[in-house]
Amino acid sequence: MLKRLKIENLAIIEDLSVDFNPGMTALTGQTGxxxxxxxxxxxxxxxARADSDLIRYGANxxxxxxxxxxxxxxxxxxxxxxxxxxxxLTIKREINRNNKNTITINNRVITLNELKKMAYYLGDIHEQxxxxxxxxxxxxxxxxxxxxxxxxxxxxxxxxxxxxxxxxTKHKYEHALKEKASKELALESxxxxxxxxxxxxxxxxxxxxLHLQIEKLSHQEKIVNNVNKAFExxxxxxxxxxxxxxxxxxxxxxxxxxxxxxxxxxLEEIYYELEGLRTDLKKSLALF
Numbered sequence: 001m002l003k004r005l006k007i008e009n010l011a012i013i014e015d016l017s018v019d020f021n022p023g024m025t026a027l028t029g030q031t032g033x034x035x036x037x038x039x040x041x042x043x044x045x046x047x048a049r050a051d052s053d054l055i056r057y058g059a060n061x062x063x064x065x066x067x068x069x070x071x072x073x074x075x076x077x078x079x080x081x082x083x084x085x086x087x088x089l090t091i092k093r094e095i096n097r098n099n100k101n102t103i104t105i106n107n108r109v110i111t112l113n114e115l116k117k118m119a120y121y122l123g124d125i126h127e128q129x130x131x132x133x134x135x136x137x138x139x140x141x142x143x144x145x146x147x148x149x150x151x152x153x154x155x156x157x158x159x160x161x162x163x164x165x166x167x168x169t170k171h172k173y174e175h176a177l178k179e180k181a182s183k184e185l186a187l188e189s190x191x192x193x194x195x196x197x198x199x200x201x202x203x204x205x206x207x208x209x210l211h212l213q214i215e216k217l218s219h220q221e222k223i224v225n226n227v228n229k230a231f232e233x234x235x236x237x238x239x240x241x242x243x244x245x246x247x248x249x250x251x252x253x254x255x256x257x258x259x260x261x262x263x264x265x266x267l268e269e270i271y272y273e274l275e276g277l278r279t280d281l282k283k284s285l286a287l288f
Contacts, residue, residue: 002123003088004067007041009059042066042125047116050095065092068122074149075121082114089122091115224285231281234274243271 006017013034027035044050045066055062068089071079079085084106092104103115120142133139145152203209216223237243250264 001068001070002042002066003069005038005041006063006065007037008063009056010041010054010062010064011037011056013037014056039125042123044093044095045091046119046122046125047112050093050101052095052097052099055095055097060097062095063092064095065090072121074146075118077153078117078121082110084108089118091118227281227285231278231285234278234281237274243267243274247271 001022002020004017004019007013008015011034012032016034018038027038029035040048040054041064044064068091069087071087071089075089079089086106088106090106094102094104103110103112105115105118145156244267247264247267250260250267254261254264
């Protein structure tokens with residue numbers, strides 16, 4: 001129940017304090033007397049938007065304060081969750097021209113959303129066309145719940161706990177699905193890279209081979225000159241065929257001494273090795 005309403009510097013009201021008694025209170029007066037301002041003040045206490053245009057001309061700040069008593073059980077339960085244990089609730093809103101507005105309850109600062117939660121249990125303001133509010137399913141449910149709040153509240157709390165647990169579990173499950181999809185995508189990417197590496201047929205010793213090739217290229221002139229010289233000398237020896245003829249000569253007398261047989265075979269081997277070496281030297285120059 002609203003016990004006292006105090007207004008300072010709000011529109012045409014400079015300083016006003018109104019005490020209310022149990023039962024019905026009627027506000028009467030001429031147009032422009034300020035009846036609507038009392039309703040606007042209550043709206044501010046119930047969480048309406050504060051506008052600096054409401055501040056009285058010449059003042060820097062407007063204040064609306066309401067004192068509520070005989071709080072209902074639902075409101076007391078809500079206040080306990082916010083660590084309010086008082087039986088009397090004093091709500092104060094200060095509106096500043098610099099938009100540094102504050103809301104306090106029993107001298108403690110709260111947010112606008114917290115005030116709106118409390119206001120739901122403090123009262124309601126009915127205006128023209130307010131009947132449309134009755135079409136709101138949330139309001140309909142709240143009105144029904146108030147008829148047996150003590151019986152419904154334990155069930156409602158259990159429902160809320162179960163719902164919170166469900167959404168927490170659902171969130172974890174969806175997160176796990178995303179993690180799984182992400183890991184599967186990463187695994188697929190790694191498989192593709194592995195396949196590419198397999199197709200390249202990389203050699204573990206390729207790095208050493210490349211270093212050797214670089215070393216050869218850095219000494220190109222020295223290698224080419226000396227290999228060409230060796231090739232020319234070996235080619236001249238090969239072209240003459242002296243080793244082959246010497247082998248044939250020993251073959252003629254090989255039956256007289258093993259030395260001649262072995263010598264003939266050795267010269268023939270040297271001749272063919274010379275031919276292979278000559279060919280390999282020629283190929284080695286292809287790098288340059």
